[in-house]
Amino acid sequence: MAKITKANSVGEWFDQRLNTTALNKVMMTEYWIPKDINFLWAMGVVLAVTFKLLIISGIFLLMYYKPDVNLAFDSVNYTIMQEVKYGWLFRHMHGVAASVIFLIIYIHMFTGIYYGSYKKGREMIWISGMLLFVTFSAAGFSGYMLPWGQMSYWAASVITNLFAGGSLEAWGLVEWIRGGFTVNDATLTRFFMLHVFLLPLAIIGIIALHFYSLRIPHVNTQNSEELDFDAEAEKYLAGNKKSAKVIPFWPVFLSKDFAVLSVFLIFYFYLVFFHFGFAMDPVNFDPADNLKTPAHIYPEWYFLWSYETLRGPFFDMFGMKAADIGLIIFGLAQGIFLVFPFLDRDPDILPAHKRPLFRIWFWIMIIDLIILSVFGKLPPLAVTEGTWYQIYFDNAHIGFYATILFLLLWAALPIITRIDAKRRGAV
């Protein structure tokens, strides 16, 4: 056992037992971040804070929510929204944070893609991040079921139905997932468990992995400069703060994060109080009714692009049913981002504006995802009479073209990244 002497302060007492001084150095004051960054580098901390808001508001909601098909709707819309003091505030905070966190996740993701922060040792950062995207998606989906409104019920029906695998007709699997032949009380209680226990636990674990995966390869810079972190850190510690190319996590990096965070919080609470409709769909304020299908069923905005790849192929092709083709593309869309580091065959880390073809690829991808999202929400009208323009550019066709473009972009990625690298002379 280590020799413990009488401590002269509380800090020292803890230091003797928990080595807090060294911990603080490793985690905060001597955890080095590059200086050459912009505000997009603050999205990680913005995400961590938004997740914290979700946990806190979720705990309060959990005190009154009742996971039972007969009680759930009223426990949310009456007890929490009308009776509990500030219950509405916690629900709005939870609902809006659940929606906005995906906006920040997408920004965070595409920042990584733009600056090439997923390769040459940073693969695990990317993969753990994509696992977070998957677990957050599952949390969003399971949470959406809890108020037991019309959209809760029908979205649950549509999504669990996907596990039948189209023509595979794996109904046994669907029943196993639902705990019954249709979405029912057992479905609600199991998704409740996932939402309040297993998924948050998994998310916290993967966040720890995500943070840890940053330690070895370090954070990327906006000009993809490879730094000797030890040498730069020495400069900084010696007092050459101006010439050092690194900054400590605390207080320098976090001071910038807090500044960005403060702007985000204004935006977020503006939405919570004055503009929450986008995150709390009106249709879900009708209680679930298994005999009344809503006129339009659509997911929350952050799932729309992948939802559109599911319904984009609306006619049979190559001897396959439209629904099966959609399901295959949908499955592909769920997994493809995970292997991004291995599809990019350019060995150099560079921001997209220094990679001519990749830059074009990047912006077309963003625009295509927006088009997919918009047409994922619009009714999939297929016009059969009219001018060629009306027939071939109706909602259903535009969604189909955007889906095909989405596939082509992924097919092109290994090729165009290789061409970029060749032209630069890197390979």
Add this chain to the structure above:
Amino acid sequence: MRELKILLVLVVFTGALYFGVEPYAHTQLHKTVETPDYTFKDVDGLKGMAGNAKSGETLVQNNCVACHAIEKVGFAQSMDNATLAASFQLTPPDLSSSGLIYNADYLAAFIKDPAKASKTEHKYQDGAAHPMPGYGWMQPQEIADMVAYLQSIAPKEMTNKAVFADACQRCHSIKYGDMLNGTMASFTPDADIKKYMGTTPPDLSQYIRSRSEQYLHELVNDPQKHLSGTAMPRVGLTQEAENQVITYMAEVGDSSRAERAELGPKFLIYLLVFAIFAWLWKAKIWRDLH
């Protein structure tokens, strides 16, 4: 400068996405209908004819109170709601407030031909008839007199809840209005109203959140515009009565509205102060670095 450019790109793409999936998508998902007509131009109304309340009183007593209660002038409800519903298909309305909450032209047209005025003729096919017989055989002057009488006995003003009860609650529940005692359940028992309407009319507790206010106004003014073929009758509410109904629905279903409006600015001011300090602190720390 570069950071502002990045911010601009973020705002433009997020804005485009938002515009596409929210305001634009909603124009495509919901149909637009004509704005509500609170003068009920299409009905066979009074045509400017003035009525005599005194002679209307006798006419109403002779023709209406056999089925309708008029508590205001001492004609109490003859049986309980359930028995009335069993006898008449649904509970007939008390007429005490009808002179205030219903448009006078509409009221005249309704007395003449209830199914036509309420736009529910499609419901009464093959020998089925509206529970209230039409009084089209009366002289226009007599109808005007009855309307004048109903107006003369109507209260000058009513609470939002009372308007809702008279205008909507015979068929619709709004249980959040009184979760504890259940007094805001529909007057006509569920089984009877389901038989009469073909389906149980929805509980309206959350309609203020599930439908836009504009939609509610358009629907109440003329249900056929949004729900073609619906069994829900047009009831002919005046604009003011309709506002009161929807205000009541908001009081019940969105009770935090006032608190939200009051608390929101305070939150934002607090965060603005936080933002100022956060940026000052950031500037102070980064000053040494460049």
